[in-house]
Amino acid sequence: MGKPADSRADKNALSIVDKRTGKTYTVPITDNSIPATAFKNVAAPKAVGERDENETNRGLRIFDKGFLNTAVIQSQITYIDGEAGVLRYRGYPIEQLALHSSHLETAYLLIYGSLPSKEQFNVFEKEVIHHGIVHADAENFFRSFRYDAHPMAILTSAFAYMGSYYSEANPSLQGQTLFTKGDKASLAIMDKQIYRLIGKATTLAAMAYRVRQGREFVIPPTGLSYTGSFLYQMDHLGEENYKPNPVLEKALDVLFLLHADHELNASATTVLQTGSSLVDPYSAIAAGCASLYGPLHGGANEAVIRMLISIGSPANVPAFIEAVKKREKVLSGFGHRIYRTSDPRSFIVRKTADEVFAITGKDELLETAMALHDAAMKDDYFVSRKLAPNVDFWSGLIYRAMGHNHLSPLTSCLRTDV
Template identity: 40%
Template structure:
């Protein structure tokens, strides 16, 4: 197939600039507009970057119209069904699924890096007792750059790999410590004999006074959630990590910037918003009235956890997580009015023509919040759980960017709308 050719034409002067096509393995081609300003003295304008490619990447592919999500070419549904989160982390970082020996080595490496410096524990005491765990996560992850100076040599592939292993291993320990600080309980050290998600649950819910046994159903549910959240192409937080990282900053600082971006309710905080919505509805009997208000454009009522900016037909992750959600609720014999309320919302949204026509299907945020709730994870820890999973993608994107010899510091342009040039008047004439 021949590569398509594109040009930008100034209709007033007839001046033309060729726009080379940048092709990928899958998906539409990109247009290289890098020389448009130099040749035609105009900028391209794309608020929110919804039609702009910021980079080339071999990590994740999304086809929003077809509902496709691939990690390194593998459908996410297959990975969630057949692999552990650690296997998927290896895949995202290295490009291929590990064999048995590679998986064992990688798993052991992650387990051996889970502890954090003892002095870091004191950082948590500096936060107010009611600080949001995401505030603690942002600050403590940023502070890792004060402990690990060997990663400042970003050009060394071995140093980049060490950073990724450390970050993936330590983020559950930091998140669990933030939770313990919030609830006022003693920190729990990681246990190297436990798998990744079991270790996280142990650090969150175990106490020194008595033994704690991790529920394997809960651990597997987390594993699936983490696989589904591990990466999602050039989303807001990943783009933030790349933009910060493009300056050559310490990679831990770049990850902290990503965590801060993830905190927003329009991004990683969406599953928190789902549970808040359920609180506001209050009773399953009020669901029909609530859904009627959602249909009324003048009511100002929004349906949280439904639809997606990228996926126009369905979110492939939601199909997987829906099955997992119902499996968890059944296995744990959960009887929670809030969960009954959520299931009623789901039932109406999947059967009502209004929602079907507008493709307002339940998305991954809707179901993930329900699963976290069923596992006893409090609402303010939902986004930190997302951050734990997405750390894999952030680290992989940072490595890919730093290893690219064509990398340049990110520098978006703007269309200036302020005052034209003017002279400063004397003070007595203002």
């Protein structure tokens, strides 16, 4: 391999010896990553009996099932240290944002890179809320679904449906450089779609929810916050001067904020991959919504509730724990693909849950949840595997206490801002 090089340029490289051919290859290291395409040069003759599909003579492939160690984009938006249990948005610890910021302010931070001034926030909030109104024809669209359709199935379709209204936002119709020109007109079109997507997300989710409840739709009110308007649209039953409970409004806002971004999770990756074909942003969000529907992603909080219902009572927790160890039952709401210690959001959600239960009364499942939590945290089987409660364990109970049993649409609202 030769003498070690002294220059920094040579040190920031990886030397690879292919024992099949005896050749040595140098791969540059940039930002602690190497280009996967460099391995296309690491070719070898086809071995006797080797299958043609390996294409050995065309270079090595990088096999990374599930993106466990693959970077596909450079980003300064979110930082996660799974070993230390750290989550930051644009450099701000999630704990600080949950305490001092709001979901819309944090959405601005994630999108534009800095916290807004008071004037910037007022404009942003006004535009988002203004674009919460949907076309009157949307009512017919929502009424076309069965009464027992899951709100996520409705919401996924609704985002794609919205794209049919805004041809000016479709690169297929307006040209491939629609969002990449960088001029004022291009940026203005992009901003308008941001306002529309965030503004209409709560309206569409509320409409999907009310289809399931068999209720008439509610026009977004004026004079309420983003999350206040959402709760109003979901829960208003004709009361005069109805306003959502401020504690529940704040709790929902915190949950929105905590879920706003989490690096390249499944739904974010789906949106990026779909968007790479230059579809309109509504179709890309619809694809992300479909990804979020799954029980291993946005549907995880619903899975927690179903699990707790199946356990039945605290007395049944020990038997359930043993069944999990034998792989006869699935434990939802514990562990995380990234966090190897506690999910930092779970502590915030736990505190928020106490505030919500003080208003709504304790959910009948809470005692079962607490018993399961305590049993798992004292059991070496779970402790050794670092299976601590994650954000979904407590958030599902909060949504349920607020009367919203189908929870995935709520998570969809929070993630349309990124």
